[in-house]
Amino acid sequence: MFDFGRVESTQTQIDVKSANAPEPEAEPDAKPLPPRYRPRRTTSDRLRDALLTLTDGHGKITSHDEKPWSSITFTGTRHEIALEFLGHIAVEAGETFIAELPDYEFAIPGQLVADASVREVDHRFGAEERLVVTCVLLLLEDA
Numbered sequence: 001m002f003d004f005g006r007v008e009s010t011q012t013q014i015d016v017k018s019a020n021a022p023e024p025e026a027e028p029d030a031k032p033l034p035p036r037y038r039p040r041r042t043t044s045d046r047l048r049d050a051l052l053t054l055t056d057g058h059g060k061i062t063s064h065d066e067k068p069w070s071s072i073t074f075t076g077t078r079h080e081i082a083l084e085f086l087g088h089i090a091v092e093a094g095e096t097f098i099a100e101l102p103d104y105e106f107a108i109p110g111q112l113v114a115d116a117s118v119r120e121v122d123h124r125f126g127a128e129e130r131l132v133v134t135c136v137l138l139l140l141e142d143a
Contacts, residue, residue: 043139046108047079051135054104058093059083062132069138076111076140080119085131091123094131101135114138 044066052059063082070076085094098118106113120134 043077043108043111044079046111047106047137047139048081050104050106050108051081051083054100055083055085055097056093058090059085059097059133074114074140076114076138079137079139080134081137082132082134085133086128088129091129091131094133098133108139110142111139112142114140 044064048061048064052061060083061081062084063080065080067078068075069078083094083097085091085097098121101116101118104116106116115136115138117136118133119136120132122130122132124130
């Protein structure tokens with residue numbers, strides 16, 4: 001038989017902080033944490049971001065080769081970048097990218113884009129349409 005006099009009750013205590021409750025004070029010997037390490041964005045990072053902006057988010061960078069370049073009066077870098085566009089909508093964005101690249105106004109601090117051209121285009125049709133665009137950009141240091 002069941003003894004009704006011996007029913008045990010369990011209670012759960014929940015600790016709820018009020019939004020207006022003051023935060024507990026830090027220990028006096030506690031040192032502040034150092035700021036999080038955030039790598040500095042390079043010229044290559046900024047160039048890739050600008051190209052992806054020009055693709056309207058439909059392109060994907062598959063390779064990037066950077067080489068130093070100089071002449072008697074200028075120094076800079078030569079970038080060869082391959083972008084891939086998969087699917088019908090992305091391929092249309094890739095065709096727009098090809099048309100707009102030579103006249104695009106890049107905003108890269110400390111750099112001038114002296115030349116931006118498309119070197120190669122590989123367009124494949126089929127169930128999954130695919131476009132690969134290889135472009136070459138010459139960046140000069142802005143003195």
